[in-house]
Amino acid sequence: MERKLITSRADIQLLVDRFYEKVKVDDVIGYIFQDVARVDWDKHLPIMYDFWEQLLLDSNRYGRNTMAPHFAVNQKVPLQPAHFDRWISLFETTVNELFTGEKAELAISRARSIRDIMPVQNAADQSIQIIIL
């Protein structure tokens, strides 16, 4: 399939849907979403459309605390670098399968920088808990 530019909410929806299809069945992180957090996908996916639309296409729809659910998960399953590495790897694979161009690169760099400020096991400083993106 020919890779295209990310220009619309429909493109974002495709990216997010394909990414979480991979996440759900992934052998390293799938169970965290499905069994530990028991994610309600009908609720989560539209939030993720809003999130990525705001980051990539400058909409103003998101405005939530991104870190809160990750701290909650981290209490139950201490998140490890291996979890984050797999998340990023699935995300980058998905972006690169479908898209090309400046916004595709931006998606990858934004995901990496958010990963870098996320809680990991025994993080000494959890004062970053309230970061509204």
Ligand code: HEM
């Ligand atoms: C091991 C890595 C990760 C795990 C296990 C994880 C897990 C989760 C879970 C369980 C939720 C809550 C879903 C729900 O019930 O609605 C969530 C939400 C979210 N995650 Fe992650 N996540 C990871 C990494 C990341 C990264 C790297 C990003 C960077 C873009 C990210 C962005 C988000 C956003 C924006 C939300 C929605 C927060 C909200 O507004 O409620 N996650 N994640």
